[in-house]
Amino acid sequence: xxxxxxxxxxxxxxxxxxxxxxxxxxxxxxxxxxxxxxxxxxxxxxxxxxxxxxxxxxxxxxxxxxxxxxxxxxxxxxxxxxxxxxxxxxxxxxxxxxxxxxxxxxxxxxxxxxxxxxxxxxxxxxxxxxxxxxxxxxxxxxxxxxxxxxxxxxxxxxxxxxxxxxxxxxxxxxxxxxxxxxxxxxxxxxxxxxxxxxxxxxxxxxxxxxxxxxxxxxxxxxxxxxxxxxxxxxxxxxxxxxxxxxxxxxxxxx
Numbered sequence: 001x002x003x004x005x006x007x008x009x010x011x012x013x014x015x016x017x018x019x020x021x022x023x024x025x026x027x028x029x030x031x032x033x034x035x036x037x038x039x040x041x042x043x044x045x046x047x048x049x050x051x052x053x054x055x056x057x058x059x060x061x062x063x064x065x066x067x068x069x070x071x072x073x074x075x076x077x078x079x080x081x082x083x084x085x086x087x088x089x090x091x092x093x094x095x096x097x098x099x100x101x102x103x104x105x106x107x108x109x110x111x112x113x114x115x116x117x118x119x120x121x122x123x124x125x126x127x128x129x130x131x132x133x134x135x136x137x138x139x140x141x142x143x144x145x146x147x148x149x150x151x152x153x154x155x156x157x158x159x160x161x162x163x164x165x166x167x168x169x170x171x172x173x174x175x176x177x178x179x180x181x182x183x184x185x186x187x188x189x190x191x192x193x194x195x196x197x198x199x200x201x202x203x204x205x206x207x208x209x210x211x212x213x214x215x216x217x218x219x220x221x222x223x224x225x226x227x228x229x230x231x232x233x234x235x236x237x238x239x240x241x242x243x244x245x246x247x248x249x250x251x252x253x254x
Contacts, residue, residue: 001101001121003163005202006034011167012057013204015125018044019099027118027125028052028165032061036068047098049073052127053115054080058165076107078114088116108153110146111136117153123161124153124208131164132206133189134172135217137250143243147220150242154218158209169193169203175252176216179245180224185213216245 002020005013008030016038018024024044028051029035039046046069049062053076062083066073074094075084088094090107103120108129118125128136129146130153138146173190180186189210193203212218219225220241229235234244 001099001123003123003161003205004038005163005204006038007167007202008034008061009057013163013165013167013202014061015123015163016044017099017101017121017123018042021099023047023098025050025096025099025101026065027163028058028127029061029065030057030059032064032068035061035065045069045098047071048096050094050103050118050125051075051081051084052117052125052129052165053112054078055112055128058127059083076114076116078112090116094118094120106152108149110138110141110149113140113145115149119156119160122159123163123205124156125163126153127165129153130162130211130215130217131166131172132162132169132193132204132211133176133186133215134168134249135215135246138246143246144239146246147239147242150217154208154212156208158207158212160208161205162208162211163205167197167203169206170197172215172249175249176214178252179216179228180219180222182224183214185210189214217242220245 004016008014012030014029015027025048072085074086075081077087088105092105094103101121103118106117108115111128196203220238229241232244234240
């Protein structure tokens with residue numbers, strides 16, 4: 001399976017997955033034009049759309065793609081996603097025939113209450129829950145929910161490719177380095193990201209193993225993160241540390 005990030009809108013990524021026989025799926029098409037252009041350029045046929053949550057920058061192009069290609073649209077159980085033809089929930093498995101692919105569905109409340117991710121074929125299609133070197137804002141969920149969701153994702157195999165919904169990595173790196181300035185893996189990743197972005201290349205996907213080594217929101221039990229949280233009055237438990245990190249990131253000016 002080939003995994004291609006398609007830039008869209010201001011800083012979104014639409015994820016295009018396709019096989020060698022010309023069959024493709026897309027995840028979170030915030031607009032249809034980049035998808036249609038990529039399909040034409042690669043001589044692919046779109047077979048399905050997968051959606052992670054209801055925000056317009058993730059579903060805005062789904063209606064046109066559904067109508068143009070007469071394809072199913074998989075989405076969480078959320079009435080705000082009217083374009084859905086199939087609803088999926090935590091614990092479901094989604095088996096596609098073209099391209100031949102299987103994804104497990106996981107509920108990850110936090111960014112929104114009905115956010116889901118798709119895991120399979122070596123990738124984690126995680127929308128706005130986990131970003132490289134960061135995580136999503138909590139628009140609807142609580143720190144307890146978001147921390148638990150991230151911990152579920154952290155338990156996936158380290159070689160899993162994290163395919164997130166935005167190009168936020170450089171800004172996330174600058175915040176992460178204020179939390180763990182002595183983290184060698186983080187500093188190397190930040191340099192790598194600067195090089196990629198300077199060449200106008202995507203910073204993602206990244207492996208989950210890299211995120212576990214670098215992303216402070218997955219590292220709330222590491223010594224340097226605990227020290228940072230202690231200085232910010234929140235060293236008592238992992239959820240409190242996560243909440244302190246998220247609050248600080250919300251106010252951070254890169």
